[in-house]
Amino acid sequence: MKESRFEARSLGKSYGGYRALCDVSFTVTAGENLAVLGPSGSGKSTALRLLAGLEAPDAGEVFLNGIPVSAPGRVMSPPHRRGISLVFQDLALWPNLSARDNVAMGLSGLKLSRDEARTRTRDALRLCGIEELADRRPGTMSGGQQQRVALARAIAVRPAFLLMDEPYSGLDLVLKSRLLAEVRAFAAAQEMTVILVTHDPLEAMSLCRAAVVLDKGRIVEAGLLSDLLRDPRSDLLRVFRDEFSRHDPMRALEHQAPSTSDCAREEFHLRVTPFPGMPLRFGPSRSA
């Protein structure tokens, strides 16, 4: 695993007198994806922008492998020198370039051989499931497809850290779950560590074991999600845990199912069986 360590130390940031972030500290080490969780307006994106070097903090520092890269009012190392890739909600794709060229363009600063750049571009497009869209421009794609181009562009760089700000918010559940699984596998294989900003604990759990939870610009809890969910301190994780346990999908379906008497069950089977001899499964097995 690449030796990498990102550290936020007592970060603070205000906008026009409004404190967006206050005394925020956390460390991300290579190989341990981290979710930055919190409700809307809690300061997640601000924290990510400071970490990336897109803005300078008002207070505190950012360290990369022990070296200070941001300090109050100063960005000593710009984003492209931090070994990171960014995927934000506004995807910032080049509208006049094809998907393939958007991805390749992201590699232009790396001084790769032509073959290597081509291989990386192809692999990233394939991973994101958009090989067949390679020649199309962003304007001719759906929002979800554009999101995948932005993701492909970010991972083609094979950064030590991939910083993502709600990149999946516009995707359907199937695509989101597939991409999360693929990014997780790809990150592990490429020794890339993900820092994911999201308000969705389920999304966080799909990609990360660890999380910091923000509320009103402050960290309210941090640690392994498995520990945090056992005894949540934040409203976000408490509500999530309660709702999740109440809305166990199988239990919800049981409540909606028609009568469970054998007779009704048999009738239901007759109505919905797609092919003779191929019954749809529902509830406990029929022989039970």
Ligand SMILES: Nc1ncnc2c1ncn2[C@@H]1O[C@H](COP(=O)(O)OP(=O)(O)OP(=O)(O)O)[C@@H](O)[C@H]1O
């Ligand atoms: N450039 C800015 N100018 C003024 N206020 C800002 C700016 N950026 C952020 N803020 C304010 O700082 C607070 C935190 O914003 P931030 O975008 O970091 O929250 P967030 O948790 O990422 O929210 P969301 O999930 O809705 O994107 C908000 O109240 C926001 O209005």
